[in-house]
Amino acid sequence: MPIEPALAFDHEFTLAELLRGINTDKLLQALSDSLQTPVQILDAKSSPLFGANSLPESNQQSINKVALIGELEPIGYIQGEASVAALKSAVQLIQMILQSNSRYLMASDIHIQTQRDDFEELQRRHDALELSKTKYKKLAESLDLRVKQQVKTIESAQIKLYENEKLASVGRLAAGVAHEINNPIGFIRSNLSSAQSYLKSLSKLDEAFKANASVSYLQQVWQEEGLAFMQEDLKDILNESIDGVDRVASIVKDLKSFSRINDAAEENADLNVIIRQMCRVSSPQLKNKLDVILDLGEIPKTFCHPAELGQVFLSLFLNAADAIQTQGKVRFKTYLREAQVCIEIRDTGCGIPAQNLAHIFDPFFTTKEVGQGVGLGLTVCLNAIKAHGGSLELKSKEGTGTLVTILLPIRHKNQ
């Protein structure tokens, strides 16, 4: 909306301005009627303004002229063939009209001026607001972008943690298994050392034979080197070593079949076998405090990821073991229920407080100390079971123990 650059409200008004909006023909007519002679209105420089042709050319001497005063000084004149006194009273009348009009003009001018100032001020504030709006919009946009980037970073970190969690239980298992393997290796090594020293005694006897020593001498060496004991002992340590090597072989075999972490292969597998293997590789390290009971019923083979399910069982087993502080029982039970395989893992551990039960499947929910677990164990288990089309439920009572029930649909695939 363009606003004309109005003059200041307090500028000096000309006569023409002050007569604006007034019908000058009627004014002149009224003046002429009352003075009974035509009159003319002149501006401040005595140039005719209104009624230019109303005065007769003759009788210039008889024409009188009286000033119209604005605020203080003449702003125009009226002239006509009338007495000065008569013209003066006409001037009085016109001045009253001018004053009234000047009030109106000044009032309207100052009104326009203040309106324009107020409008400009509003415009300025509006512009300032627009500017800050744009600024905040930009900020919000970049904030949105940064939040999205941050979310992406967090998500990828979570995926990494989730993958790590899959390995974590196996890592714990590996530590225990290493110990189990180290034990036989230790005594096999020591047995082999004994065998080495027995070889020295045999060399002495061999030397005596080669020197055609007498029977009595040979008997003396036999006695001195304790070859009778050596024969017995050698038998023992060889048997022991074979046992040890067999143990290592069996552990490695279980471990090999159990810990195929990233083996994507699916096959028809016996879940009881998976549970047994898992217990065999993980129980030895826990045998001091755990009484592991396997109550495994008749169940058909089911088409599944043996490695993944093995991890689930291991994870739940380790949870159960962790829940038991000093001495307790962990019972695995498998049976058929309405064409589904049901696997129960029940422990006599400390249980889960009621207020935590709602959160146990939430990612990163953990009650363990920092460094003891990131809170993804049950999340990983639940996801694996769901991927098999099954369900996982957990019931727990603080101070009594926990029961995890897994239901898996029976699937079979002809291979």
Added chain:
Amino acid sequence: MAIYDEDTNRLTIKLVYYGPAMSGKTTNLMRLHDMLNPDLKGEMMMMETSNDRTLFFDLLPLGFSTPSGLLVKFKVYTVPGQVIHDSTRKAVLSRSDGVVFVADSQLSQSINNGQSFENLDANAGRVGLDLDTLPLVIQYNKRDLDNIISETDVLERWQQAPWPVTFSNALDGTGIIETLQSLLAQVFDALDPEFQFSALHGLNQESFIQQSCGCAVIH
């Protein structure tokens, strides 16, 4: 700023009576209209609402001519004191050559006086006037009332300020002319360098004030 019109040899000087609502600005002008007697004195233009509150402004034109032919014209305005009319106050204050700040002497009005003076300072800044150089007189009006701030307190309060302080009762005209003359003295000093009143028009400060008011200078 004073406007010189070469065409008519006229110098127009704008004076403004500023101050809080109901402090007596319009009454100041009415008394000046009654009491002053310069060569030229126009009709007083008043724009008030029905309850006597100034709506836009009041205007009193005064003037005199020097022997040199210069017409010195004063347009003396009041501003509307009510807080809501700030834009109008700003418009009236714009381009003024001198300001009388009319304060209300009543003890109950000291906060209003302070706020109005701050408003004068702010609006002066907005229209490009500097209170450090603008001719300004502080007038404490309504000295006839009870419960008013004492002259000692007023003088003490304004001691650090550079502006003269006057006391008045606008209703009976006491101190009204003194206030204007005090302002005119400053206005003369401020405008003389540019318009050469003494050199070109034979006016010194005293005769300038005398002619403006049509009466002797009150000392």
